[in-house]
Amino acid sequence: MPARNHTQWSANPPLETGEWVDSRIYSEQEIFEEENEKIFKHVWVPVCHESELPKPYDFRTTTIAREPIVICRGPDNEVRAFLNVCPHRGMLIERRPSGSFLEGQPSGNPKRITCMFHAWQFDMKGNCVYVAREKEGYQDRLCKENVGLRRLRCEVKFGGFVWVNLDDNPAQTVEEWCGEPFECLRESLNAEPLEVFHYHKAIVDTNYKLWHDTNSEFYHDFMHYHNRITGFNDAYFARKNFAYDNGHVVVGTFEVNYENYEGFESRAELSFPHLPPNQWYMVDLFPGFNFNLRGSALRCDIVTPLGPNKVMIEFRGLGLKRDTPEERMTRINHHNSIWGPFGRNLHEDLIGVAGQGATMGPGTEPRHILHGRHENETIHDEIGMRHYYGTWGQWMNRLPSEPDKPYTATAVAAE
Amino acid sequence: MQSNGHDQTAAVRDTIYRAALALDDQRWQDWLELCAPNFHYKITSFSPEINKDMIYLQGSRKEMDSLVRMLPKHNTDHSPLHRHTSVYTIDVSEDGKSAQAVSSVVFYQNMLDGNNSHIESGETRLFLAGRYVDTFAIEDGAAKFVDREVKLDNRRLDKGSHWPL
Incomplete structure (x- = not known):
């Protein structure tokens, strides 16, 4: 066939439906936003490998669907994931790509996840363990127990990859999600x-x-x-x-x-x-x-x-x-x-x-x-x-x- | 340092800059001519993400020769790379037969066919930055590379490259 005019070029190909896609699925802002909401906020994402945080208190940071995430290994050797967001004023808590919470930071103590902004501190399970001038500012209206980190579903699976899901109630475990292809x-x-x-x-x-x-x-x-x-x-x-x-x-x-x-x-x-x-x-x-x-x-x-x-x-x-x-x-x-x-x-x-x-x-x-x-x-x-x-x-x-x-x-x- | 009437530091500097020009011009064999038979090349970077020193590419003189000879068989982004190289230090051995040099290097990419050439060709972008850490053998007043490490600062490399840096 010679080169085609616009009508010919735009006509459906002589294939079955399902054997082509419309390129708008690759280019539309609306579809992209919808993909973040409908897909990426509900699927298991292999965000890193456990060898990237080999020791207790090691951490890695990542992002899924614009949500910043921190992954850390606790003193119990468990790998956990949290939103990397301070519950106080929404500051990004950990700014480095990786490191260790074993050492103190300018605003915080060793073995703590510390928000540098106002020195709120959290342990490796996401519990808030320190609010600066807590009683003076919040009296009995709000306390540490009210302001833990947002924990995320996290599993280590298939050769040590760390899988995170933003959905608190994912429809499947990692094994159920992708065990067969693996x-x-x-x-x-x-x-x-x-x-x-x-x-x-x-x-x-x-x-x-x-x-x-x-x-x-x-x-x-x-x-x-x-x-x-x-x-x-x-x-x-x-x-x-x-x-x-x-x-x-x-x-x-x-x-x-x-x-x-x-x-x-x-x-x-x-x-x-x-x-x-x-x-x-x-x-x-x-x-x-x-x-x-x-x-x-x-x-x-x-x-x-x-x-x-x-x-x-x-x-x-x-x-x-x-x-x-x-x-x-x-x-x-x-x-x-x-x-x-x-x-x-x-x-x-x-x-x-x-x-x-x-x-x-x-x-x-x-x-x-x-x-x-x-x-x-x-x-x-x-x-x-x-x-x-x-x-x-x-x-x-x-x-x-x-x-x-x-x-x-x-x-x-x-x- | 002077030895046998030769200025070894000048010879080292001359070899580094001649290599930069040869690589800029994609005169691969001219670059390899500046390398000793036991030459070893590598591109490295440190990743804070995985907390590891990494090697992104390495090879002997023979392997680099093979790599550049195979280039015509590959599909490549032909946007030329140009280096801005500044030799910072040259340390010549006591016997005057070897030297080490550290240079700062910045790679610019002059866009050609990597994406949409109508829009991007002719534009120059910062491509990579790092250092050359070189070791030389000096003989008869000439310096030849025996080792070159291209220590990149980058871990974001986008399309990367088929070419030696």
Whole structure:
């Protein structure tokens, strides 16, 4: 077909409903705000790894749906999460990305979470333990027992990741939420303690779902010379996608030939426990979290949507806590070779998703984004995205292909 | 410091600045010519988030040669990088055969094809900041890199890069 006029360009593609989405779901402010309210405030988010707060009184800070959060390890070794907000005047309590409450702060005592503004102090369970000039100011009208921190649901699960849910009454536990997709990695992740060795972040002018799409579909391997040369073979094209409840997807494994890329090497000697040599599993969790195990190194992507056309992606790399220095260095090199900020693949993925963001800014005309490849649910079948957007439609009560209309199951039947 | 009639500090400074120009101009082989056969390169950063020293990329001279030769096979953001390098300190060994240098370095990215070129091309953005920590072998008045650590301040790297810094 020759190039199309506007009417032709805007007409529905000759695919089934559910095999494309309307690009407004990537660009509308209203939809973004609704996603924060309806999705991100109710799902389990893997905010960090327990190795980032290894000792009692260690803490990390993070954000979900604009809500600042502090995660800390108590003297009882329990990891807990609280809103990082002082109940007095709404000050952000802890401003650092990580640290320890073991040491006193200019406004507060050791072993306390202290708001620097007016010196209110809290223990590792979120109890308020000190209000400056409490009796003088509040007499008997308000006391420490009235002003504890806002505690958040928090679990440590699947290889030590710390999961937080803003919803006090989540519909499911973490196990119920994503236990099935993690089954393929459960033994490997739980065999022994893991440790984060890599962290960096990207803030990209694109929608968070477009990043998750890139992690969910492998048709884009044509973009990666590394993946073509190390992967494209019969076993690669037979690699299956598996859809699970809650919009999650697992991409099945095959053996990667890393040595086919000049200068790269097999990862067989440092495979994660219970993982056959050079295998590669991918777990994509709704609404935007990715666990990617390539033999010797685990990568985890966590998205924090910042706007309809802006997302922060945090990248972590993990190895085994017991690694010798030599083993750790090898894992780091394997991780960096394709996934580091100066690696061969991640740069290409980020160029791709930034290019999508450049065409789908707020106010751009609605376009059809195609998810219609069917290849027996194998690697270049776009079932992962179709499955995801079926779930997204349910959570949002919007039809992904016509987001002004309410979701109906029959309209998204192409999956 | 003077030794055998040569100014080693001048030789070190000259090599650092010639490397900066070669890397700015993407003359990768010219850069590698300034490196000894046992050269080792790495990009590092400290993450307060995970409280760890990190290595973002490392390689031998051979591995860096392979990496830059493979570039045409990859899809890359071609926005040129330009370094502003200031050599802060040069410490030459007693025997005059080696030296260490610390330089401040700031990388600017002149936007080209990374996003929407119509809007962004031609704009220069601060890309990265950090230090070069270099070790040199000095022979016949010439300084060659035996080790370069690019110590970045950044952990936010957005699209990152395929190129040596």
